[in-house]
Amino acid sequence: MTKPVLVVTTRYPKEVEDRIDRDYSARRNPNRFPFSQEEMLSAAEGADALFITPADRLDARFFQKVSPTVKVIATYSVGFEHIDLQGAAHRNIPVAYTPAVNSARPTSPCCSCWVRRVALTKLRSWFERERGSP
Numbered sequence: 001m002t003k004p005v006l007v008v009t010t011r012y013p014k015e016v017e018d019r020i021d022r023d024y025s026a027r028r029n030p031n032r033f034p035f036s037q038e039e040m041l042s043a044a045e046g047a048d049a050l051f052i053t054p055a056d057r058l059d060a061r062f063f064q065k066v067s068p069t070v071k072v073i074a075t076y077s078v079g080f081e082h083i084d085l086q087g088a089a090h091r092n093i094p095v096a097y098t099p100a101v102n103s104a105r106p107t108s109p110c111c112s113c114w115v116r117r118v119a120l121t122k123l124r125s126w127f128e129r130e131r132g133s134p
Contacts, residue, residue: 004048004127009035009056010076020051023124037062044070048127051075054082063087071130072096
């Protein structure tokens with residue numbers, strides 16, 4: 001089975017990047033600044049999922065135009081104020097988030113990697129339920 005295509009909008013520590021590469025065919029943002037909405041729509045064309053951050057704003061217009069291949073979105077954030085949830089629901093796109101991302105002690109360097117892995121695990125679980133196994 002081919003790996004699901006995952007749009008990754010930012011850079012992560014090596015451990016997280018390695019897991020992305022293991023489980024997905026990654027389409028990464030090559031820049032150090034967020035995608036514009038048009039760049040995000042272009043990157044999402046033919047993709048199965050998006051792995052985003054609060055810097056990525058997904059509004060109603062985004063959901064009107066996003067590729068029908070996008071089946072799930074995971075955000076590395078405590079909330080989802082940057083995502084139009086009604087727009088996502090209208091397109092039947094589930095949104096996973098990481099509510100515990102800020103609860104870890106800042107002195108623990110592995111905590112943010114752990115939370116990123118939680119988001120990736122949520123994506124993988126969704127794919128396993130919907131498609132079998134990535």
